[in-house]
Amino acid sequence: SQQGEEDPQALSIQEGENATMNCSYKTSINNLQWYRQNSGRGLVHLILIRSNEREKHSGRLRVTLDTSKKSSSLLITASRAADTASYFCATDAESGGSNYKLTFGKGTLLTVNP
C-alpha cells in the first residue's frame, strides 16, 4: 500500500518558473526521499531529508519536511525542459521489529514547456 501521496498529480509550467510538489504520508518516518523518473527509465535518487531535519538544499532543489503535519515539499527553481519527468516521494519507515522499508507515492508528472 502507498505510504506517500503526491500532490498535484500533474503539473505543467513554463521554462524558468518554479515547480512545487507536495507529499503527505501517514505513519512516522525515519527519512523521506525524492526520486525522479524519466519515461520508461529507472528512478534516480534526488535528495533525502531525515526526520530531524526541516529543510535541505541541493543545487536547484529545496526540500522541506514537517513531521507534525506529516508532509514534505519539493521545490525545483528555474525549471528547465530537461526537468520534465515524474517525481516521487518515498518514505523510509519501520515495518515491524527492527526492519524498515521504502514505500513510494504515485508521483507527480511535471511537464516543463520550452
Add this chain to the structure above:
Amino acid sequence: DARVTQTPRDKVTEMGQEVTMRCQPILGHNTVFWYRQTMMQGLELLAYFRNRAPLDDSGMPKDRFSAEMPDATLATLKIQPSEPRDSAVYFCASGFGRGFYGYTFGSGTRLTVV
C-alpha cells in the same frame, strides 16, 4: 558510475510460463528491494533483503512469486505460473544500510504476459 544491472530488459511470455528476473546490485550494497510498477497501482514494494536475508515480502503474491538472493551479487524474482495481470515493469534497487544516501535503481524489466 556504479550501476544496478537488471536482466532481461524486456520479456514477453505466454500465460502459465515461468519467468525469472535477475538483478545484480552494486558491489558493497547490502540492501536490495524489488518493486513492481503499473499505471494503476504505481510502485508496489514486493520484497526486500538486507545482508541477503529476506525481511519483508508481504507485498508479494506468495502462491506464484518468489524472491531469493543466492549470493551477494545476485537477486532473483520468479513468477510461476505467470498471468496477464503480472504484466508490469519490475525494478530492483540497492543501497547500503539504511539508505541514507538513497537507493540506486536498475533500468527495470518490462514483463508482458500474453
